[in-house]
Amino acid sequence: MENSKTEQNENVNHKKTAVLPTTEIDLGTVASSASKKWLDSPWLTLLWMKAPDFATKVALFETTVDSRRVTGSTRPQITKSLRLLNREIEDSLTYVKNYIIEKHKKETAKSYFPSFGMVVKGKGYILPRDQNSRSKALKMMIEACVENDFKSKEYGTGYWEDVKDRFDSLLELASSTDGTVSLKVGDKNILKKEVKKVLNALIGVIKSNYPDTYKHELRSWGFQKEKY
Incomplete structure (x- = not known):
């Protein structure tokens, strides 16, 4: 028993002196x-x-x-900027839907939504939540705004071109940071x-x-x- 206790004490002492910092x-x-x-x-x-x-x-x-x-x-700052921009995108989408309804009437408006990059989510239409898919959807949004003559609208072609530039820049920065x-x-x-x-x-x-x-x-x- 004494030898066993001695060995245990030696092991404890060894662990106490040999442990390296955890951080x-x-x-x-x-x-x-x-x-x-x-x-x-x-x-x-x-x-x-x-x-x-x-x-x-x-x-x-x-x-x-x-x-x-x-x-x-720097990653949290990029994440915060992306979150704010995504919120802006979602808020601005409402205006585009109204433009489409105004131009194509409520009865047929939904058939045009997909050409603007929108996808079905529940009972409504949104731009894809996946970041890479959203980037592609923004490209479709710009092209559809041109085709539907929304160039001069406040939330028309120019607005979405700027949004896509900002979005892609943040996406690239996030990817680069994560890779590094x-x-x-x-x-x-x-x-x-x-x-x-x-x-x-x-x-x-x-x-x-x-x-x-x-x-x-x-x-x-x-x-x-x-x-x-």
Whole structure:
């Protein structure tokens, strides 16, 4: 029983001293401290990683994390702009329906709606909710406004050309941002895995070389759990 309790305590202590930060910012901070200490500690060696190479990886990891945060921070603004524009589109569609009714009479107006890019939704007609489908529908809207001589209307050809330009620009920006974020996340995750692998290895070497004072030594390398 005593041996079992001792082993359990050792496992608990090991987990407490070996745990790395969970947040990427804290991980970068700890990795940076450990990297600087390693560069000044030539006695510590790993066969598969050199101190200068690790310093390069840590710097790249921190840069990638910062870049990912900056890029991702613009996405909510794009989303908000798209939401507002979609609301404007839906409000403006009512005027176009009235133009169609006025020109083609109420009895036949609905047969013209599809040519303006509208689709059936419940008991009414709307422009498609899917973003790419909506872009195509806006093109149909512009063409139909020309064909039905709505050029001079307030919500005619000119208005919808401007809406489509704004809509497509936001759509392209959103797609580009999402793509960039995805690439940065992929790069970040690879670097994160490599950084954690090295840090765990450093912890192991330090504990082996300082069996009695490794806790103090780990703190000098930047492994200070109370800060993360």
